[in-house]
Amino acid sequence: xxxxxxxxxxxxxxxxxxxxxxxxxxxxxxxxxxxxxxxxxxxxxxxxxxxxxxxxxxxxxxxxxxxxxxxxxxxxxxxxxxxxxxxxxxxxxxxxxxxxxxxxxxxxxxxxxxxxxxxxxxxxxxxxxxxxxxxxxxxxxxxxxxxxxxxxxxxxxxxxxxxxxxxxxxxxxxxxxxxxxxxxxxxxxxxxxxxxxxxxxxxxxxxxxxxxxxxxxxxxxxxxxxxxxxxxxxxxxxxxxxxxxxxxxxxxxxxxxxxxxxxxxxxxxxxxxxxxxxxxxxxxxxxxxxxxxxxxxxxxxxxxxxxxxxxxxxxxxxxxxxxxxxxxxxxxxxxxxxxxxxxxxxxxxxxxxxxxxxxxxxxxxxx
Amino acid sequence: xxxxxxxxxxxxxxxxxxxxxxxxxxxxxxxxxxxxxxxxxxxxxxxxxxxxxxxxxxxxxxxxxxxxxxxxxxxxxxxxxxxxxxxxxxxxxxxxxxxxxxxxxxxx
Numbered sequence: 421x422x423x424x425x426x427x428x429x430x431x432x433x434x435x436x437x438x439x440x441x442x443x444x445x446x447x448x449x450x451x452x453x454x455x456x457x458x459x460x461x462x463x464x465x466x467x468x469x470x471x472x473x474x475x476x477x478x479x480x481x482x483x484x485x486x487x488x489x490x491x492x493x494x495x496x497x498x499x500x501x502x503x504x505x506x507x508x509x510x511x512x513x514x515x516x517x518x519x520x521x522x523x524x525x526x527x528x529x530x531x532x533x534x535x536x537x538x539x540x541x542x543x544x545x546x547x548x549x550x551x552x553x554x555x556x557x558x559x560x561x562x563x564x565x566x567x568x569x570x571x572x573x574x575x576x577x578x579x580x581x582x583x584x585x586x587x588x589x590x591x592x593x594x595x596x597x598x599x600x601x602x603x604x605x606x607x608x609x610x611x612x613x614x615x616x617x618x619x620x621x622x623x624x625x626x627x628x629x630x631x632x633x634x635x636x637x638x639x640x641x642x643x644x645x646x647x648x649x650x651x652x653x654x655x656x657x658x659x660x661x662x663x664x665x666x667x668x669x670x671x672x673x674x675x676x677x678x679x680x681x682x683x684x685x686x687x688x689x690x691x692x693x694x695x696x697x698x699x700x701x702x703x704x705x706x707x708x709x710x711x712x713x714x715x716x717x718x719x720x721x722x723x724x725x726x727x728x729x730x731x732x733x734x735x736x737x738x739x740x741x742x743x744x745x746x747x748x749x750x751x752x753x754x755x756x757x758x759x760x761x762x763x764x765x766x767x768x769x770x771x772x773x774x775x776x777x778x779x780x781x782x783x784x785x786x787x
Numbered sequence: 788x789x790x791x792x793x794x795x796x797x798x799x800x801x802x803x804x805x806x807x808x809x810x811x812x813x814x815x816x817x818x819x820x821x822x823x824x825x826x827x828x829x830x831x832x833x834x835x836x837x838x839x840x841x842x843x844x845x846x847x848x849x850x851x852x853x854x855x856x857x858x859x860x861x862x863x864x865x866x867x868x869x870x871x872x873x874x875x876x877x878x879x880x881x882x883x884x885x886x887x888x889x890x891x892x893x894x895x
Contacts, residue, residue, distance in 0.1 A: 484827045493820025502838045655830045669812030
């Protein structure tokens, strides 16, 4: 019976915790820290995803080159990267701006000086002004005007960076930053794109998204990094399918070569599936990032007005953190899988065996 | 025939799909080498169209990569080789013929 008051107290506490969360400085500081850590991780992952796409393109080029040489062909030997230096720099600039903004929030929340941070961001801020829609993959789902407007909106980071110099209060910065953070997330979301059309309008026009609505309402047409990666995987997979078919037709090969081709074919397809899931999850993490940023604004507002926040509001940051943690783990697995594939050295000897036979009648003109 | 960038991308994807589904087990090595080179050129052109910025997808298309422009002769040679087969053999390479003709229509 002596435990009864404790049980009542615990029940009261749990009920209160389930319905609302008291806002204090520690909670706010942790929320901003978690947000910034999530932004740093997700921006680094996006940059890595573009690098992975290039590696897969290199792999396809190498496999195609080797197969053509084995067939006695005269292949194109100049590797064409998917993305130019300017396009990569534009994305890095945007990702740096987002990361810099998140780090600035941490500095302001913890009362640290933002001068050094601002000095480091001056170059980024300057480069943002020269961004243009041409450096991103947007034309699959946005008109030229919409693309330009979106890129123009993200250059507003420039003005956000100077705010703490004038006013070290977090709330006005977060309020002013909300639109820019969302537009940046949307731009990156479109840039990552879609593997297939998500709107019935895609075959004749743009899907006509309302960019002020929730990101979950966005419908894209096929294009962007997901489509590029999917095509790169399909290209390389096609080479191994052709190798198998060529061996089947008696072209060349032995059981070892066939086993290698089958192994590569399966691993490539699994890699493609994992990578597309990673890119889709990155888009989902970007939407969670926007929600987490809004949650910081709500926490700040609640602090000022001394009212409590709902659990659903405070959980937005946790959702973002959890999504980013899962992303980082998947990305690490994908990099390992890709490294294993690229490290597998395959030589022409692996595929030597039965000599080439004439497969069709009257092939004297095949040379 | 003129094409917009959007039309060209769609046709290139159709050409790629047709070339990919062709059973190549009965294709002799020289023609297969030629086909693999053409596939790489079509792939590179699709990736260039997807990765490079195009201001307006309705603008008039012009081939973006040298590899695709240069593969016209490879595609023509492949087409000639299939045409030179007996009718029974030509039927085996229906998808190859389809892929080649779509790709060539963009290089006309």
